[in-house]
Amino acid sequence: MADWTETYRPTTLSEVRGNDKARDKLKQWAETWDDHREAVVVHGSPGVGKTSAAHALANDMGWETVELNASDQRTADVIEKAAGRAAMNTTLDGSASGGTRSTRQLVVMDEADNIHGNYDRGGAGAITSLVKESEQPIVLIANDYYDMSRGLRNATQEIEFRDVSARSIVPVLRNVCRSEGIEFESDALQRIAEMNSGDLRSAVKDLQAAAEGRDAIRLEHVVTSDRDRSTDLFSFLDVVMKEEGAEESITTAYSVDETPDDLTKWIAENVPKVYDGHELARAYDHLANADRWLGRVMATQNYSYWRYATDNLAGGVAAARDGTKGGWTRFNRPQFWPSKNETRDELVQRIAEREGVSMGTARREMLPFLQTMTHHCKPRELTVLMAAVYELDEAGVSYVTGSGETTNKVQSIVADAEELREAEMQSHAGSAFEGARRTPDEEVEGDDGASSDLLDDADDADDADSGSEDSDDDSQMSFSDFG
Structure with missing residues (x-):
């Protein structure tokens, strides 16, 4: 078919x-x-x-x-x-x-x-x-x-392009059924449209699945469980600040492909566009509570506290509203975002490639874990190891740890990480360094430039291997080094 x-x-x-x-x-x-x-x-x-x-x-x-x-x-x-x-x-x-x-x-x-x-x-x-x-x-x-x-x-x-409403999806499903010569119950098409509200393509796919081997579609033929789909960030903001109550807002928050920390920043940036007066004051009270729970997550590394932050940033902010809000609002990206998009994307890509996981897993699970482990560059040894593993520059270390990019602390961590990587490369270079091994007396009497040139050649070879798509570097450090 x-x-x-x-x-x-x-x-x-x-x-x-x-x-x-x-x-x-x-x-x-x-x-x-x-x-x-x-x-x-x-x-x-x-x-x-x-x-x-x-x-x-x-x-x-x-x-x-x-x-x-x-x-x-x-x-x-x-x-x-x-x-x-x-x-x-x-x-x-x-x-x-x-x-x-x-x-x-x-x-x-x-x-x-x-x-x-x-x-x-x-x-x-x-x-x-x-x-x-x-x-x-x-x-x-x-x-x-x-x-x-x-x-x-x-x-x-x-x-x-906004999400397609169920009301707009139903006529499309009806026309498809008529073109295919398939009888249908209106309730069945309505159910498919509601299951996929916002996603017309998925609705047509579900219709085809329900019609497989049948010449009529009835309500009992339609799968009743909702599709597991992520909610668009801007739809989430509409749900929390304009449309739904506390319970629905909390449920929606769990379907958004963002951490509670990021969701809090998005709401804090945009809630003044929708709320004012007592509504705004109550909303900020709940956001302050969410921030406290996020602080406990950072301090204890206990991610179960995330649910309390979500209750406040979603349910609390929704409950602060006196009623539903209408109209369209242009939501802005948080003004004081920790770093540029490019820095975050580069980090996520490096983590995903190094650990062999998807971009989504790296962004939702591994990056927040690294941020918690190395908050404000503590412990320092672990932060240096992380910077070495993922080859981070000052911007990358700043993004993960929350410390200032131009501080001496971050710059010294990057310098130590580079030394750690050089030592790691040399320890795995094998026979490449055989000609460079000398006794202490030979080092004093010999030509230092020869040894230095050999080390540079080894480093250049390692750099070339790491840039090749087909390289298989068994010496490469990975997330397991944190264990």
Whole structure:
């Protein structure tokens, strides 16, 4: 059976459901591209129709599409070869009358917020240069707008696709059933829509699963357990500060792919945009309580205290509200964020590669663990070891420990970590140092430069091995060294 999400993918913008304003804004961007010549970022939760809208737009405009998916490795070279060439050229097609006409190429880059560290070396910078210099329209697709670099955000327009409501999903499911000749109970389609509220693509997938081997879909055919999906950060902020009560807010907090520490910062930054007066005072009281529990986590390394922080930052802040709030609010990234996105992403990528875990595991579980273990660079020996294992510079050590990047303490830790790594490399170099071994008398009488050159050559060889994709360095330190 063909994948219904592909079979019924919109072929024109008029078929895109649930985001009429965003859809119209995207069309206006395309129609006026010659005037502004800017790229656009289409962002929102997975499954809301961002990529489908981009391809439907190309069909409406009569443009060819060139697609580069972010799941591929995206170094600067790959981007320039795959998307850069198309973005810099204007193609000419022969017309029926024998003349020529200019044909646009729409460059579509999916998961533009998913460029991390060494794996995508130079990728973020290459994309920023691309959108600034492109001779063709570019659509960047992203789940989290604020996971993109500030430079890239400043160089583009942005259009947000909101979660698709169950009310908008049901007509789509109904049309699919009619096209497939499948009878249905309205309650069954409603249930599928509610299970997947926000995610149209998942709703169509669940519909296809329920219809497998059947010519009719009834309520009992629909799986009643909700899908395990992460909640979008901005949807979470709406739930807590505008829409739901304490219990629902706490439940939603556990489905957000962020730590309680980060959630507290996001709410503290944005709650004055929604609350005022007594509501705001009560909300800050609960945020202060959340911060106290987070402090206990740092002091005791007992992560069970996180739930008390979550109760306050989500349930407490929601309870501080006198009623529901309407309208749309532009939520800002916390002003006093510990470090730049690039620093965090580089750290997470290094941890994931070194420990052989996913980016999500490295960010949600391992990075907070390291932050707790080395808070304010204590104990110092452990902080030095961590900096050596992950090859951290001053910015990296500052991010993990919370200490100032320019302090003597952080700079001395980085220097000691470099010495530790050099000693580790030498101890595993084996016969490479045989020619450099001398007696104390030979060291005094011999040429120090020869020994130094040999050590430099060994270091250069080690650096070359560590940069190779196929290297297998058994001497590489890892997270197990903390045991």
